[in-house]
Amino acid sequence: xxxxxxxxxxxxxxxxxxxxxxxxxxxxxxxxxxxxxxxxxxxxxxxxxxxxxxxxxxxxxxxxxxxxxxxxxxxxxxxxxxxxxxxxxxxxxxxxxxxxxxxxxxxxxxxxxxxxxxxxxxxxxxxxxxxxxxxxxxxxxxxxxxxxxxxxxxxxxxxxxxxxxxxxxxxxxxxxxxxxxxxxxxxxxxxxxxxxxxxxxxxxxxxxxxxxxxxxxxxxxxxxxxxxxxxxxxxxxxxxxxxxxxxxxxxxxxxxxxxxx
Amino acid sequence: xxxxxxxxxxxxxxxxxxxxxxxxxxxxxxxxxxxxxxxxxxxxxxxxxxxxxxxxxxxxxxxxxxxxxxxxxxxxxxxxxxxxxxxxxxxxxxxxxxxxxxxxxxxxxxxxxxxxxxxxxxxxxxxxxxxxxxxxxxxxxxxxxxxxxxxxxxxxxxxxx
Numbered sequence: 001x002x003x004x005x006x007x008x009x010x011x012x013x014x015x016x017x018x019x020x021x022x023x024x025x026x027x028x029x030x031x032x033x034x035x036x037x038x039x040x041x042x043x044x045x046x047x048x049x050x051x052x053x054x055x056x057x058x059x060x061x062x063x064x065x066x067x068x069x070x071x072x073x074x075x076x077x078x079x080x081x082x083x084x085x086x087x088x089x090x091x092x093x094x095x096x097x098x099x100x101x102x103x104x105x106x107x108x109x110x111x112x113x114x115x116x117x118x119x120x121x122x123x124x125x126x127x128x129x130x131x132x133x134x135x136x137x138x139x140x141x142x143x144x145x146x147x148x149x150x151x152x153x154x155x156x157x158x159x160x161x162x163x164x165x166x167x168x169x170x171x172x173x174x175x176x177x178x179x180x181x182x183x184x185x186x187x188x189x190x191x192x193x194x195x196x197x198x199x200x201x202x203x204x205x206x207x208x209x210x211x212x213x214x215x216x217x218x219x220x221x222x223x224x225x226x227x228x229x230x231x232x233x234x235x236x237x238x239x240x241x242x243x244x245x246x247x248x249x250x251x252x253x254x255x256x257x258x259x260x261x
Numbered sequence: 262x263x264x265x266x267x268x269x270x271x272x273x274x275x276x277x278x279x280x281x282x283x284x285x286x287x288x289x290x291x292x293x294x295x296x297x298x299x300x301x302x303x304x305x306x307x308x309x310x311x312x313x314x315x316x317x318x319x320x321x322x323x324x325x326x327x328x329x330x331x332x333x334x335x336x337x338x339x340x341x342x343x344x345x346x347x348x349x350x351x352x353x354x355x356x357x358x359x360x361x362x363x364x365x366x367x368x369x370x371x372x373x374x375x376x377x378x379x380x381x382x383x384x385x386x387x388x389x390x391x392x393x394x395x396x397x398x399x400x401x402x403x404x405x406x407x408x409x410x411x412x413x414x415x416x417x418x419x420x421x422x
Contacts, residue, residue: 001281001283002281003279003280003281004280004281005280006263006280006324006326008326008327008329027324030322030323030324030327031304031322034283034304034322034323034324035303035304035322037281038302038303047280047324049324049326049327051327052327052329076316096393097307097392097393097394098317098371098374098375098390098392098393099304099307099310099317099318099319099371099393100304100319100322100393102313102316102317102318103318103319103322103323177305179392179393
């Protein structure tokens, strides 16, 4: 690996300060970033590790009943600890493999915004709020495209707040080698409506399937989706699946998620 | 150069490391603990699984510097001082849970993390937990049997494939 420096601040304030220096890069669990550095697809001069910041770790419930998860909380901790939100815990418990889940973090996954990652679907599907060191960002305003987010340079995800749904479920059709989602669908039913978020499928990254949301608002059942289909236009094409195959998978995974919610 | 201080297999260790030094390289090159293997170096294969504060992690995908203040356990610390194999190691031997043996250190460390959380896992739970540990020899069947046996359950109940 190429030569770089690393710092490990113990507070958010120190991390923010360190990230103001030129050519720095935040490092969370590193389960994507370290392989990226090995391949020299990114070559920052200094890594600012966020793994030693206690105030960014843990799960709690706030005064308005939202589930709050620190940005540095690992997938394994969410799988074990998000007991108030079983669909979220189940989703976190199926990311990657056990060893990856012990390092990878919610903040890291969201900052990276891999188009096939699971967390973006859960966050967008829940209408969660992404809290950074400077502001709060609604999920609908956060995901801007493949590997693109609303985060500014040096901005850190300190917490994610999830409103708790009445019912929810995540269904992942797994690409067996990478264990990323070939298509993953998160469905959540709230008092003010249903949200359906799809990952793994689009060239633009995670997106909401609004036609399905409208249909499910009036009839929360798999059959409500029988006449619907996402347009294959703009869906990902690779050796694992054509756009048409992914379009079909979106429907099937959504129906399964509704059935299991 | 940063210093990392940690406890490895019960022994306190303090080493100067480069920022880029991976935990697996510190273990293998600086501490001569070569039982932790590097198979893929891309966090796919799991041959490098060790425990950091009791959690299974892939030592090829964690910087040594980040292990500051932690307790690390590797395959070398699994057997007793007199060489008596651990329960899981013995079960791998008894049930022929290895052929070439390259993946075995990672398999044993993953298995021990599983049994710590879930002392009596089902066959399906074992197979799911080993998702990140790749073996190219055994077809996994005897590995699963060994873990069933190490958990004190009836091996005969494992489905034949």
